[in-house]
Each structure stands twice: as structure tokens, then as C-alpha cells.
Amino acid sequence: MYEELKYWYLRDHKLFWTLSMSQIKQLCIIVGFKKAKKGDVIYFSSSDVPRIFLLKKGNIKIVSIDDEGNETIKEILQKGDLFGELSLEQDSEVNEYAKALTDEVSICSFLLSDFEDLLVRNPSLALSYTKFVGLKMKRFKNNYSNLVTKDAKSRLSSFLKDWAQREGKFEGNKVVIENYLTQSDIAQIICTSRQTATLLLNELEEKNLIYYNRREIIIDDISKL
Incomplete structure (x- = not known):
């Protein structure tokens, strides 16, 4: 077996x-x-x-x-x-x-x-x-x-789009990503501080572009990210 x-x-x-x-x-x-x-x-x-x-x-x-x-x-x-x-x-x-x-x-x-x-x-x-x-x-x-060539905000956006394309579940332009990364992980990936990554994620949430928690990340319309 x-x-x-x-x-x-x-x-x-x-x-x-x-x-x-x-x-x-x-x-x-x-x-x-x-x-x-x-x-x-x-x-x-x-x-x-x-x-x-x-x-x-x-x-x-x-x-x-x-x-x-x-x-x-x-x-x-x-x-x-x-x-x-x-x-x-x-x-x-x-x-x-x-x-x-x-x-x-x-x-x-x-x-x-x-x-x-x-x-x-x-x-x-x-x-x-x-x-x-x-x-x-x-x-x-x-x-x-x-x-x-990109600032931290643009790097975060590019990373989320790439992650969505590779692992996200799409319903039209809406994407749900299973979140297995901490904010510290995301900060390291986009080469910025954890504080900056947290501020940028909060900013995207305040603009209703994403919904973020420890289990999943929801992007309502990936074309707007």
C-alpha cells in the first residue's frame, strides 16, 4: 500500500x-x-x-x-x-x-x-x-x-493578486483565499515591516477592497485591487 x-x-x-x-x-x-x-x-x-x-x-x-x-x-x-x-x-x-x-x-x-x-x-x-x-x-x-520598482502598497496588491490566481476560489471577480500566512509572513514576502503590512491591510479593508482574518482573505472585486 x-x-x-x-x-x-x-x-x-x-x-x-x-x-x-x-x-x-x-x-x-x-x-x-x-x-x-x-x-x-x-x-x-x-x-x-x-x-x-x-x-x-x-x-x-x-x-x-x-x-x-x-x-x-x-x-x-x-x-x-x-x-x-x-x-x-x-x-x-x-x-x-x-x-x-x-x-x-x-x-x-x-x-x-x-x-x-x-x-x-x-x-x-x-x-x-x-x-x-x-x-x-x-x-x-x-x-x-x-x-x-514598486512601493510597499503596490507590492502588497501584486502579491494578493498572484496568490489569488494561484490558490483562490473565484466567483466572477470575487475571490476567496484560504489564509495560512500571518501578517509577519506577508510583511517578509513584500519586504516591509509588520507594522506597515498591518496598516496596508487595514487600509484595503477600510476601502472595502478586501476582508481579512486568520482563516481567509476575501477580495470582493479583484479588478479593483
Whole structure:
């Protein structure tokens, strides 16, 4: 039953769609599987055993730490996202970790050495992986551009729109987002203070553009945000 679960987790991930049933079953031998709860740390970049991770269920945050020990949320990941040593080499200068944001998180992982061998043996998989990482880098570039060119209010608006598009439930222009982020998380994502993030969220509420609480965020008309 456990092996069957791993098989379907891999079969459902579009990174592996080019592989045959027998190839997927071979992957089940080398893939690791674990579950985590909200607040659990899943991955440290300083680990002695580098891995590639696939997020199968739930949400996590990737947090980077600078030389002074300051933490910044680098990325919020959803089902299907990849994280870990994506460059296929361990970078000692990168200091980051992954933490579960939701109550039920499921992850598959490969040792970096096993994953490299897998790509060498399957050129079509290597191409799919390159596309996945390329899209991820494009998203990082867009996020960096927003940080450089937009003020905090515009960054918050852009973040809420992006979050809505990725995870929101739409009814016309109205969107409901399950809220698993604290105001401190949102502040880190848009690179501002918690106080500023709180003021900006309150301002959007006062203008009836959003309704915010710990469980959900409702955007009445996303075109007005």
C-alpha cells in the first residue's frame, strides 16, 4: 500500500509524465516520503545530505537567512512545486530552510546523486526539469523586479493578486483565499515591516477592497485591487 501511494504521488506530478509505468515504479525504490505538520522545519540548505524535494500536499515557505541572521521569506510553495538543491549542486553560500505552513504537508524527495543519475538516464525528464526550473527562475526575476520598482502598497496588491490566481476560489471577480500566512509572513514576502503590512491591510479593508482574518482573505472585486 505504501509503495502504491508513492507510485501515484509520482505519477500525478507532471514532471514525470514522460516516464513509463515501469520507470515510475523504479523511482519508487529511491524516492523518500514524509509528512509534516504546521511549524515543522523540513529542509536546511546546510544539510550534509543534499536532496531535491517535491511538494505533494500543503504549503511551505522557503526562508533565507543573511549574514546578520535576518530572515526573509523567499518563496511560498504550493502543491507540485520543487525545492532543495535545484541547481543540482550544493551551494555553501546559500543559507535557507523550508517550514510547513499548513497542518497537513506531504513531501517526496530524492538524494541529489540519485536525481542526477535519473536525469542522465532520461533525457525527456531532464528537459522537463529544465523547464520547471526555468519557470521558477522567471518567477524569482519578476518578484525581484517588483521589489525594486514598486512601493510597499503596490507590492502588497501584486502579491494578493498572484496568490489569488494561484490558490483562490473565484466567483466572477470575487475571490476567496484560504489564509495560512500571518501578517509577519506577508510583511517578509513584500519586504516591509509588520507594522506597515498591518496598516496596508487595514487600509484595503477600510476601502472595502478586501476582508481579512486568520482563516481567509476575501477580495470582493479583484479588478479593483
